[in-house]
Amino acid sequence: MSALLSLRGIWVEYGDKIVLEKVDLDVDAGSFVSIIGPSGAGKSSLLRIILGQEVPTRGSIFLDDAPLTPECGPDRGVVFQRYSVFPHLSVLQNTVFGLECTAAPFTARLFGSARRAAEKDAIEMLDSVGLGDSIHLYPAQMSGGMQQRLAIAQALIKRPRILLLDEPFGALDPGIRADMHALILRLWRDYSLTIIMVTHDIREAFTLGTRLIALDKRRIDPHAPHRFGASAVYDLPLKPNKGPLEEEIITADIIQENETRIGYE
Amino acid sequence: MRWVNRQVRRSDRILLGSLPILMLLLLYMFFAAQRHALNPADKILPLPAGMASGMSALLFQPDQLTGQLTFWADTLASLQRLGLGLGISTLTALIVGLVLGVLPPVRATLGPLVTGIAVIPPIALLPILFIALGLGETAKVALIVIGITPVMVRDIAAHVADLPREQIVKAQTLGASSWQIMIRVALPQAMPRLLHAVRLALGPAWVFLISAEAIASDIGLGYRIFLVRRYLSMDVIIPYVAWIAGLAIMMDIALAFLSQRLFPWAHGARH
Numbered sequence: 001m002s003a004l005l006s007l008r009g010i011w012v013e014y015g016d017k018i019v020l021e022k023v024d025l026d027v028d029a030g031s032f033v034s035i036i037g038p039s040g041a042g043k044s045s046l047l048r049i050i051l052g053q054e055v056p057t058r059g060s061i062f063l064d065d066a067p068l069t070p071e072c073g074p075d076r077g078v079v080f081q082r083y084s085v086f087p088h089l090s091v092l093q094n095t096v097f098g099l100e101c102t103a104a105p106f107t108a109r110l111f112g113s114a115r116r117a118a119e120k121d122a123i124e125m126l127d128s129v130g131l132g133d134s135i136h137l138y139p140a141q142m143s144g145g146m147q148q149r150l151a152i153a154q155a156l157i158k159r160p161r162i163l164l165l166d167e168p169f170g171a172l173d174p175g176i177r178a179d180m181h182a183l184i185l186r187l188w189r190d191y192s193l194t195i196i197m198v199t200h201d202i203r204e205a206f207t208l209g210t211r212l213i214a215l216d217k218r219r220i221d222p223h224a225p226h227r228f229g230a231s232a233v234y235d236l237p238l239k240p241n242k243g244p245l246e247e248e249i250i251t252a253d254i255i256q257e258n259e260t261r262i263g264y265e
Numbered sequence: 266m267r268w269v270n271r272q273v274r275r276s277d278r279i280l281l282g283s284l285p286i287l288m289l290l291l292l293y294m295f296f297a298a299q300r301h302a303l304n305p306a307d308k309i310l311p312l313p314a315g316m317a318s319g320m321s322a323l324l325f326q327p328d329q330l331t332g333q334l335t336f337w338a339d340t341l342a343s344l345q346r347l348g349l350g351l352g353i354s355t356l357t358a359l360i361v362g363l364v365l366g367v368l369p370p371v372r373a374t375l376g377p378l379v380t381g382i383a384v385i386p387p388i389a390l391l392p393i394l395f396i397a398l399g400l401g402e403t404a405k406v407a408l409i410v411i412g413i414t415p416v417m418v419r420d421i422a423a424h425v426a427d428l429p430r431e432q433i434v435k436a437q438t439l440g441a442s443s444w445q446i447m448i449r450v451a452l453p454q455a456m457p458r459l460l461h462a463v464r465l466a467l468g469p470a471w472v473f474l475i476s477a478e479a480i481a482s483d484i485g486l487g488y489r490i491f492l493v494r495r496y497l498s499m500d501v502i503i504p505y506v507a508w509i510a511g512l513a514i515m516m517d518i519a520l521a522f523l524s525q526r527l528f529p530w531a532h533g534a535r536h
Contacts, residue, residue: 051434088453098440
């Protein structure tokens with residue numbers, strides 16, 4: 001196996017309801033995988049399994065050919081739609097947190113020169129997500145878009161092997177969302193990330209991803225719809241490498257989105 | 266304009282809020298004056314002058330037996346018991362609540378016990394406390410602790426357990442261990458709630474303090490009230506009750522202020 005992440009025969013069942021059946025998936029390093037599908041098709045379940053938050057009923061997951069322990073760890077970063085930043089910490093403290101946890105197992109705090117070094121790293125990371133000027137704000141003082149930028153910076157400072165995004169831009173308004181698309185693509189390229197993103201927005205899935213996976217049920221039993229689970233019904237490779245062309249597509253997207261908004265208003 | 270939309274300005278709020286209090290005071294004065302017109306020696310509704318003379322002995326003259334200023338000695342004794350009780354309860358609530366809220370195995374083990382203790386009426390335990398701990402200070406402090414701790418523990422545990430799952434998962438993806446999640450994620454977010462729980466527990470804590478003092482004590486605000494009741498000394502009881510109310514309000518305001526100052530992030534977006 002050469003893939004970074006491999007899922008082998010994953011089944012997820014809640015009671016007698018089957019959510020995912022026999023999902024096989026290989027994710028190459030450096031790819032940007034978009035996962036779409038109707039509500040209840042198990043998109044988020046799949047993400048939670050890769051994250052280690054849930055244990056699949058059957059099947060196994062390998063990261064770099066080593067089986068994954070069913071627990072969240074620093075090798076897989078995550079950005080949720082909401083609540084993924086700590087409300088009691090400032091932007092800088094939120095970002096430094098990940099470094100402090102590794103460096104100081106007992107106090108989970110850094111002092112002196114170690115702290116200054118960690119803060120320097122954090123500020124660099126915050127600059128690259130565009131929060132360089134807001135390091136002393138608390139999450140409650142920031143807009144939804146800024147909070148998501150912070151959540152991304154927080155995750156990336158740990159240099160995760162895989163970054164998991166669970167509808168990260170779903171709660172943002174269209175203009176901000178376009179900015180965030182540009183940001184995540186830039187970070188993906190600059191830090192050579194591997195990203196798996198669950199989204200509701202089909203256009204977002206096509207614009208950002210290098211590969212698109214659609215989850216849905218292959219078969220439906222009308223008498224017991226819960227007995228068949230979803231699996232990958234489409235697995236489409238998209239443009240393999242995103243060059244500067246991407247910015248143009250996104251700009252075009254923004255213009256189009258703005259036009260539709262103006263048209264509606 | 267609908268009444269639900271009528272906002273009251275700050276200056277008007279103070280005015281409106283003091284109105285019923287003033288009315289009540291006026292009403293009291295009216296009835297007291299009426300009673301005193303009929304019987305100048307009336308003890309049931311003393312006039313302010315009567316209260317002042319009744320209290321002045323307790324406030325300014327040392328007691329002949331102990332040599333202490335009774336009112337201040339009472340206050341000190343009561344506040345000491347209350348402070349000890351609240352302190353022990355708060356610390357216990359924080360530690361136990363945090364562990365219960367963060368660690369599911371501990372919650373499964375100790376949750377039912379805490380719930381069980383919480384449903385026992387604390388006053389029913391008072392005889393046990395007196396038998397086991399004697400009639401001294403320990404029993405009184407223990408009653409306050411037993412009375413308010415379980416509720417506070419459950420409140421903190423529920424609050425910590427209700428922290429968004431996303432936060433706990435996120436912390437783990439940032440490399441945090443159970444211990445680190447406890448001290449860096451759960452503890453700081455439990456603190457404002459803890460101060461809130463202390464504010465709510467102040468009322469019951471006073472109830473248990475006064476009860477314990479009324480039953481077996483030789484000093485304290487509650488002891489004095491129940492002692493002078495035998496002589497119908499309303500001129501002492503009413504100022505004492507007012508003083509207790511004043512102390513309770515001051516503590517409440519101080520805790521609210523402390524929470525605003527220490528945890529601005531928990532009080533809205535204006536920091």
